[in-house]
Amino acid sequence: MLTCALFNAAFPLVSLIWIADNVSDTWPMTVSFRNADPLQLADALRQAHVRSMLLFRSLAAAGFDVAGSVPRLPVINPPLWEIGHAAWFAEWYGLREAASSAPSAARHPSLLSRSDDWFDSNTVAHDARWTLPLPSSGEILAYCREVHERVLERLLRSPHDDAALYPFRLLLAHENMHGDAFFYTLQTLGVRPPSQLQEGAPAAAPVAQGGEGAGEEEIAFDSAAFRIGVPPGEGFAFDNEQHAHLREVAGFTIDAQAVSNRQYLEFIADGGYRHPQFWSEAGRRWMAQTKRQAPAYWQDPQAWRCRRFADDIALPPEEPVRHVSLFEAEAYCAWAGRRLPTETEWEYAARSQPGRFRWGRVWEWTASVFEAYPGFEPGPYREYSAPFFGSHQSVRGASFATAACMRAPQYRNFYRAHRDDIFVGFRTCATAY
Numbered sequence: 001m002l003t004c005a006l007f008n009a010a011f012p013l014v015s016l017i018w019i020a021d022n023v024s025d026t027w028p029m030t031v032s033f034r035n036a037d038p039l040q041l042a043d044a045l046r047q048a049h050v051r052s053m054l055l056f057r058s059l060a061a062a063g064f065d066v067a068g069s070v071p072r073l074p075v076i077n078p079p080l081w082e083i084g085h086a087a088w089f090a091e092w093y094g095l096r097e098a099a100s101s102a103p104s105a106a107r108h109p110s111l112l113s114r115s116d117d118w119f120d121s122n123t124v125a126h127d128a129r130w131t132l133p134l135p136s137s138g139e140i141l142a143y144c145r146e147v148h149e150r151v152l153e154r155l156l157r158s159p160h161d162d163a164a165l166y167p168f169r170l171l172l173a174h175e176n177m178h179g180d181a182f183f184y185t186l187q188t189l190g191v192r193p194p195s196q197l198q199e200g201a202p203a204a205a206p207v208a209q210g211g212e213g214a215g216e217e218e219i220a221f222d223s224a225a226f227r228i229g230v231p232p233g234e235g236f237a238f239d240n241e242q243h244a245h246l247r248e249v250a251g252f253t254i255d256a257q258a259v260s261n262r263q264y265l266e267f268i269a270d271g272g273y274r275h276p277q278f279w280s281e282a283g284r285r286w287m288a289q290t291k292r293q294a295p296a297y298w299q300d301p302q303a304w305r306c307r308r309f310a311d312d313i314a315l316p317p318e319e320p321v322r323h324v325s326l327f328e329a330e331a332y333c334a335w336a337g338r339r340l341p342t343e344t345e346w347e348y349a350a351r352s353q354p355g356r357f358r359w360g361r362v363w364e365w366t367a368s369v370f371e372a373y374p375g376f377e378p379g380p381y382r383e384y385s386a387p388f389f390g391s392h393q394s395v396r397g398a399s400f401a402t403a404a405c406m407r408a409p410q411y412r413n414f415y416r417a418h419r420d421d422i423f424v425g426f427r428t429c430a431t432a433y
């Protein structure tokens with residue numbers, strides 16, 4: 001157990017005030033975390049930490065810092081567990097010098113005794129996270145801050161080379177991914193994000209590439225050979241982005257932006273959910289199970305509204321549709337006489353036409369099952385990708401909740417087909433003949 005004078009009742013409040021006052025004027029950072037130098041990484045880490053703390057504070061204010069108050073849903077974690085887990089992961093790679101995620105890999109003990117029993121996501125089953133004998137939220141927040149400050153200290157003494165910076169880039173990416181997960185949790189639990197992080201707020205991630213509003217409808221590409229993935233020597237790469245390799249792309253056309261609510265409404269109005277021919281067999285099973293007749297969180301077909309976090313709002317017609325499962329995305333495409341892009345097509349389009357191909361407001365389903373690239377080897381975080389190959393779908397892009405430093409056209413996210421709690425939409429594509 002971390003034993004210091006920091007564990008007093010006033011500490012969590014003091015900590016959060018300190019954090020809120022230290023939001024940088026330059027937030028959000030726009031340098032990719034993959035190539036950032038130690039100073040830039042330190043800045044990004046501070047931003048990620050502040051964001052996690054602000055999001056946690058919103059959840060705590062709604063009473064969700066107590067695990068017993070959090071619904072046991074497979075798509076969320078108890079927030080107190082999640083924030084402790086992010087700090088534990090940062091400590092594991094950044095301070096304890098673990099070469100891998102194997103339980104015996106840490107070279108130094110944790111600042112918080114028993115943290116390995118509580119926060120290792122490989123050994124603590126999801127369901128068990130609701131019943132752990134965790135320390136108080138004050139103690140866990142103190143642990144988070146202590147780890148954060150020590151990681152920063154160590155990072156600023158690190159040599160500026162990719163090998164030395166790898167653990168810091170990894171733990172930053174991990175913290176940011178859990179930041180995104182906190183946003184999903186807020187949406188799932190109906191809690192409003194802190195004002196600094198609301199969509200469109202100055203400190204929120206930019207959505208300039210977001211694919212909203214009028215503009216070019218389609219981009220055409222000729223057949224080409226394209227190198228997918230991240231080649232060696234280009235900074236940090238996730239294991240699933242390696243090895244970069246050539247792929248043939250047949251000519252295709254692709255939407256310049258994600259499908260909007262207005263477009264999706266046409267599908268609904270045309271009976272899209274009632275016509276089984278638009279739905280795959282798995283999609284029909286999903287619909288029978290969920291009784292879904294519109295995207296998650298939509299209500300009132302007479303004058304469509306949707307729930308955004310804690311608020312019911314009029315459906316914004318020109319925003320990309322979000323909270324749709326893969327099945328809904330596929331059904332829309334079938335109705336429109338189109339298809340989802342493969343992840344190769346998506347990445348090729350995003351990298352070849354960065355100005356015209358607009359992305360970043362919602363994640364986007366692709367037609368590709370998440371699979372290993374040739375020559376795949378698990379990275380130090382061994383369970384990051386390998387357990388999900390074959391069972392998850394590749395999702396590309398970023399959402400409004402994604403930190404700016406994480407956005408990259410090569411980045412491969414992955415989810416199960418039924419997930420509609422996340423900020424995910426899609427665009428359509430067609431093979432050129």
Ligand SMILES: [Fe+2]
Binds near residue numbers: 089121178
């Ligand atoms: Fe994690």
